[in-house]
Amino acid sequence: MAAQPGPLTQWPWHWMGSFKYLVFAPAALHTAHRVVTSGWGDMDTAYAAMLPALLLRMIHNQIWISLSRHQTARRKHIIVDRGLEFEQVDRERSWDDQIILSGLFFYLGYAAIPSTRFMPMWETKGAIIMALLHIGPVEFLYYWFHRALHHHFLYSRYHSHHHASIVTEPITSVVHPFAEILAYFLLFSIPMLIPIFMGYGSILGIVLYLAYIDFMNNMGHCNFEMLPKWIFQVFPPLKYLMYTPSYHSLHHTQFRTNYSLFMPFYDYIYNTMDKSTDELYERTLIGKEETPDVVHLTHMTTLQSTYHLRVGIASIASKPSDNPVWYMWMIWPMAWLSMVLAWVYGSAAFVVESLKLKKFKMQTWVIPRYNFQYGLIRERESINKLIEMAILDADGRGVKVFSLGLLNPGKTTQWKW
Numbered sequence: 001m002a003a004q005p006g007p008l009t010q011w012p013w014h015w016m017g018s019f020k021y022l023v024f025a026p027a028a029l030h031t032a033h034r035v036v037t038s039g040w041g042d043m044d045t046a047y048a049a050m051l052p053a054l055l056l057r058m059i060h061n062q063i064w065i066s067l068s069r070h071q072t073a074r075r076k077h078i079i080v081d082r083g084l085e086f087e088q089v090d091r092e093r094s095w096d097d098q099i100i101l102s103g104l105f106f107y108l109g110y111a112a113i114p115s116t117r118f119m120p121m122w123e124t125k126g127a128i129i130m131a132l133l134h135i136g137p138v139e140f141l142y143y144w145f146h147r148a149l150h151h152h153f154l155y156s157r158y159h160s161h162h163h164a165s166i167v168t169e170p171i172t173s174v175v176h177p178f179a180e181i182l183a184y185f186l187l188f189s190i191p192m193l194i195p196i197f198m199g200y201g202s203i204l205g206i207v208l209y210l211a212y213i214d215f216m217n218n219m220g221h222c223n224f225e226m227l228p229k230w231i232f233q234v235f236p237p238l239k240y241l242m243y244t245p246s247y248h249s250l251h252h253t254q255f256r257t258n259y260s261l262f263m264p265f266y267d268y269i270y271n272t273m274d275k276s277t278d279e280l281y282e283r284t285l286i287g288k289e290e291t292p293d294v295v296h297l298t299h300m301t302t303l304q305s306t307y308h309l310r311v312g313i314a315s316i317a318s319k320p321s322d323n324p325v326w327y328m329w330m331i332w333p334m335a336w337l338s339m340v341l342a343w344v345y346g347s348a349a350f351v352v353e354s355l356k357l358k359k360f361k362m363q364t365w366v367i368p369r370y371n372f373q374y375g376l377i378r379e380r381e382s383i384n385k386l387i388e389m390a391i392l393d394a395d396g397r398g399v400k401v402f403s404l405g406l407l408n409p410g411k412t413t414q415w416k417w
Contacts, residue, residue: 006177008179011097047110056207060214060218066311068170069169077224077285079280080167091164102210113193121204133191134191139260139262140266145183147272149180150259159180161180220243223245224284225244239264249280254274294360297391298366299369299370300369301406305321308321309352310352313331342369343373348393351366374407
């Protein structure tokens with residue numbers, strides 16, 4: 001919550017708690033009525049694309065959450081080396097509110113603008129217009145609106161809620177008071193609505209523009225540096241057209257610099273670029289290897305255990321494993337896919353959690369295998385190799401204590417040295 005909450009700070013469905021997705025009930029009933037009365041053949045492409053577009057945004061955000069938390073556990077390229085506060089975790093649990101709002105806007109836009117029902121899948125002219133509108137009006141207006149939000153009056157009533165997160169995560173990018181998010185939605189609607197009114201709108205153009213916004217937002221708040229230096233050396237002007245995670249991290253630590261949205265050239269024009277931006281980028285990109293004192297090696301148990309990892313889904317991981325969340329069945333395919341990918345490409349243990357207790361540094365490493373795989377004779381040799389590689393890696397890095405959990409100790413007699 002902001003320091004002095006202003007009007008429209010609270011989200012309208014905040015009181016609904018975990019039942020907030022019921023705000024889609026009128027749209028769902030309307031869809032059901034159309035199907036019953038007119039059949040699926042009457043469903044145009046734009047209307048049918050709404051739900052998949054929202055689901056893709058959810059998956060996109062979750063991928064960034066998992067990637068960021070894995071990199072934070074590794075701590076090699078971390079930007080702000082501090083732990084997350086419990087208050088921040090609770091405050092950012094509502095990151096999906098903005099996806100609900102975008103779904104409502106899609107539905108209202110479809111109902112209010114008849115031309116959306118005849119949009120093609122792709123229109124090149126519309127995509128070019130959309131890009132130009134973002135580079136021009138959107139980036140310019142956002143820069144000055146962002147600077148206004150840092151004025152004491154608006155900052156204390158709205159924007160301080162976002163800046164309460166010094167150590168940012170990808171979902172920090174969309175955690176704002178309701179009024180502030182409304183302003184952002186109106187701003188980002190410019191490149192989507194103008195091509196539609198000009199007759200050049202397209203379904204894929206809107207989906208890709210939203211994916212671009214989500215990608216840049218998540219990357220800028222992920223708290224680890226990921227952009228290689230060579231891309232700026234190959235195309236030097238890119239430094240004015242694309243920010244880096246360290247660039248935006250400085251805005252959360254220094255507050256009065258680096259105001260731009262995704263393209264830093266307005267910070268260069270108006271002299272608000274933080275002087276330490278380039279130095280922080282290069283230093284963080286090089287990174288540092290952190291040697292833990294204690295490593296605990298474990299593995300996944302069931303498919304659902306993937307959700308309960310730190311890199312999994314926070315709303316599920318916060319609950320006991322024997323108390324399943326109602327929507328877990330909907331995302332079961334993601335757990336199955338992660339299992340297949342881990343089975344095929346999982347060639348080493350990976351870090352899922354890092355903890356510090358005074359001077360002691362501890363990490364949890366996970367073998368990318370599940371309980372049922374330990375019972376497969378043909379998997380024994382590969383699992384033994386994974387365990388052996390983890391032990392040798394820990395020994396080479398100077399780890400003082402190495403412990404084994406779950407089924408790992410039972411397989412020590414099969415190790416081959």
